[in-house]
Amino acid sequence: MYKWFCVNKLSLNIAKTNYILFGRYTHQQDIANIINNVTIQRVQATNFLGVLIDESLNWKNHINMVKSKLSKVASVIYKVSHCIDHSRMRTLYCSLLLPHLMYCCEIWGNTHVTNIQCIILIQKRVIRLIHGANRWDHTNNLFYEYRILKFNDIVELKTILFMFDAYHNVLPYDLQFVRENIIYERSSNIGYSTWLSY
Numbered sequence: 001m002y003k004w005f006c007v008n009k010l011s012l013n014i015a016k017t018n019y020i021l022f023g024r025y026t027h028q029q030d031i032a033n034i035i036n037n038v039t040i041q042r043v044q045a046t047n048f049l050g051v052l053i054d055e056s057l058n059w060k061n062h063i064n065m066v067k068s069k070l071s072k073v074a075s076v077i078y079k080v081s082h083c084i085d086h087s088r089m090r091t092l093y094c095s096l097l098l099p100h101l102m103y104c105c106e107i108w109g110n111t112h113v114t115n116i117q118c119i120i121l122i123q124k125r126v127i128r129l130i131h132g133a134n135r136w137d138h139t140n141n142l143f144y145e146y147r148i149l150k151f152n153d154i155v156e157l158k159t160i161l162f163m164f165d166a167y168h169n170v171l172p173y174d175l176q177f178v179r180e181n182i183i184y185e186r187s188s189n190i191g192y193s194t195w196l197s198y
Helices: 002-007 060-080 086-102 113-131 140-145 151-167
Strands: 045-048 051-054 182-186 193-197
Touching: 051 060, 060 086, 060 113, 086 113, 086 151, 113 140, 113 151
Parallel strands: none
Antiparallel strands: 045 051, 182 193
8 A cells, every 4th residue: 555655656644544444343353454564543433524434324423523512602602692682693503503513414414313313402402592482492483483494404405405416417526426327216206306326
């Protein structure tokens, strides 16, 4: 591997390099990876462009990281909730909390609903803070009033936009599926397209 990098005039920061094994059988023995006499460390989760990818691909590590960031933002919004009006609170929500919810959520947000329940609860708590509602008030009307999407709706929207770009071949080359390897199946009973790749 080291020779290949040298021949192709590429550099590899070995100090930041690690490897991860995906799948159910991750308890198996580590693979001896040595590059230029330096042993590459095996990790259970690694950060790739701001997304924590774990070996079981259940996204719990990334969700916990997002939960921590959202909790800090929620505490900031709570502290200023007595000083500013609702419109400015909504602006704070859109600038401080929404980017964490939207970043790559089409990847990690499609996990099991129990994994993202903590994210949903924090979003509801912040919506109640923006409106000045009580702790146990329903949030459906509040989301509608402030024209804010629920987290599940954000995930669905971003997933649909991704599939729209894939259908129209406007994704980056590495993400775009080869057209011959995609089966497009229109389902009449549910009203949307199902994509199957083989």
